[in-house]
Amino acid sequence: MAKKQKLILTILLLIVLFALSWVVNIAMDSYVRRIINLCLIYAIIGLSMNVTNGFTGQFALGQAGFMALGAYVVGVFTVPVKLRASVFYAVPMNPLIANIQLPVWAALIGGGILAAFVAFLIGAPVLRLKGDYLAIATLGFSEIIRIVITNASSFTHGALGIKDIPTLNDTRYIFVATAITFIFISLLINSSYGRAFKAIREDEIAAEAMGIDLYKHKCLAFMISAFFAGIGGGLYAMLLGTVDPKNFLFTLTYNFLLIIVLGGMGSITGSMLGAIVVTAGLEYLRVFDEPLELFGVNIPLFRPGFRMVIFSILLMICVLFWRHGIMGTKEFTWDGAREFVKHPLRMFHRKGVA
Amino acid sequence: MEIFQTIANMTGAALAQHVANGISLGSLYALIAIGYTMVYGILLMINFAHGDIVMMACYFAYFGIAVFNLPWYITVVVTVVLTALLGALIERTAYRPLRDAPKNSVLISAIGASFLLENLANYLFSGRPKRFPRIPILEQNVSLGSVQIQVISFVIPVVTILGLLILLHIVNHTKTGMAMRAVSKDYEIARVMGINIDNVISATFMIGSALAAVGAFMWGVKYPGITPMMGVMPGLKCFIAAVIGGIGNIKGAVLGGFILGMGEIMIVAFFPQLSGYRDAFAFIVLIVILFYKPTGLMGEKLMEKV
């Protein structure tokens, strides 16, 4: 299929999806819209994590912390000035920032930039570490960010959180943000830098021998990942209308880990699919948290907390038996789609060794 | 400056109390760090679930004493056995199947196992903190001059040193220990030499978990609030302790544990205004060590073959 054809098809697809988001906005009730919006936001953050973990092979677990940074920039700077005294009821807001109110888009981008900057600072010591150490170090920093946020009360209102953030439950805006993220990262991965990332994932020593500066590229991937996680965090704050340090425990990062493992580490379309499955799944699993009666008998298993147990078991099953996830490292392509339409069953034939 | 004020105001009794706490916390961190370092030494993986094993041990002990009304000394034994079995179980189900998979998969599995344990505990025992049962004999105060120190503060370091000595004996003077050292030096060769890798690995997990269980019990006595997430922070810190001491090195893990435990207590003692940041101390030390001596205080440099 010619390049031009593919481009046109992609643009058409985006228009269709945008129209869909418009419809969702009008037709669905706010609960369903929330789930869809959460799904899109999770897709952004899942994809951001895939940039480092899936494409560059760097096992970083800091997404919750970067989300928190983005969320708090939005939280701190978008609450209307006149409401701030009541929002910061326990600790008055620091006079340096008390009167600065940013438009939403500026706060979002600002949050992303702050996250990228912090990633740069963290990256200096941390990116020289091997696999497991990197995981622990980024996990630790995620927690440190949360600890700092909890303690810097005059900026963040500490453990009490911030409320009255202007809410955004509009699927169209969130869809646009998600689409931009996906387009940007797709273009990045398909560029020379994206290939360099993959080289680092495949074999660091060979990559270095081919002239790829390891630290510089890992740092780049890390900063881009943090930027989009920050944007996602900001959107998350606007979806909820409030922020609280407890929202950003490092266990939140596990959600995104599941998304990229399930979707396929190293697949952009996989991250989208993973986000849909995990977000929808988490919602449907809520049924496990409520008491269940079958034929008048109360099944004792069903009570609060069961949902997360099932969720964790699913994560384990995925890791143990289905490491490649739905897409592996493959992408949805127009050529692939045409193949599928012509020979739908071929997709299920094993192609050599997985 | 405030710190001089704090030092001036601190009485000898208070200082002695801080030192005792530092020694206790350091010992507990040491016991838990050993588990991390042993597993890493053999499998080159971080057992993310280790901190949660400590948490489960606390709950086992809680149920033993508070629910099943067993005497505390029996409960200790039961807890250690159950925890050791739990450690072996986790290795068997979450790690062994992935032994030949790329490194990242095992890491994700460890995270998954940790997550599962936390959610399981939350589901089974509820998220509300439970109070570790009182054990009067350990809570009694002993007078050293004008200072009152709890019995448990003496017991902890003694038990830790005992545990360490027993462990070093096992590692250096028994066949199992020799097998463990062989496997940690060269996995493939050890296997070819006829060492049963699976058993050695299971033994490693069980010993590490048993020590962690002992630590957990004493932890519960000293810090009685138990929650499903209580193992998370200590787990992270203890892994850092193992790294500080030199990952794979048992004595290093103990050293690292003491440095972190004592350091944490002393920082809060002398800079009470920083107490909200006490958890950050471990991470700062980690960064410093990784910058200046990445192989740890007692570690050896590993060269990768190119």
Next chain:
Amino acid sequence: MDVLRTDGITMQFGGVRAVSDLKLNIQEGEIVALIGPNGAGKTTVFNMVTGVYKPTSGNIFYTKETGKEVNITGKKPSDIAKLGIARTFQNIRLFKDLTVYENVLIAKHLHLKSDFLSATLHLPWYMKEENNDKKEVEELLKSVNLWDIREEKSSSLPYGQQRRLEIVRALATSPKVLLLDEPAAGMNPNETEDLTGFIKEIHDKFKLTVFMIEHHMDLVMDISDCIYVLDFGENIAKGTPDEIQSNDRVIQAYLGVDEDA
């Protein structure tokens, strides 16, 4: 003119001295071989030259395209590659999960002038660079008959082709000096002959200086201008193939005596 020289480099790992006081003088355009028994320290020499290890003592000097001599001791491997020294590995290190094409295209990245934003947004000056690179990769792959299988995963290639691919990948970095670590390992005499021809070809075509570690003496004696012999980390002989073949010490340590002689 020296393109690569050392003033006596030593590599010590704890108590083990892998390389002792090695003095190299590699002339531009030469094909130089480094031979010696296993464990003699040959790959360690490569690793020092390419920046993987920093010599315990001694310096390595490289003369750039411009004629300027730089001290490359302890520089990062990626910097050394950028200066124009490329290498292959003893145990082939291809980017396994990537295609033949991607493996070679990645080797073009080091000379990219565009920043990541320009690259991501596919701005015109980046597209120009990329199209150029892709053309060069196409030429390279076609010249070694790897173009038709360019979409295959590199790990699925037969052994001989993988070795060839690794060399081609190194070539794609537009090097001045090419280091080959046992390029003929595991090859039968026919394949070795092909490889010998291949090395001669690329040496002439791309005006390379070739520095190689090899055990296949037919390959070494056939095309080398100069041979260094390493034994237990020490350079015990240096000379032309004829000189080396008649050197007693080398024969004792490594080449062995012809039994029928």
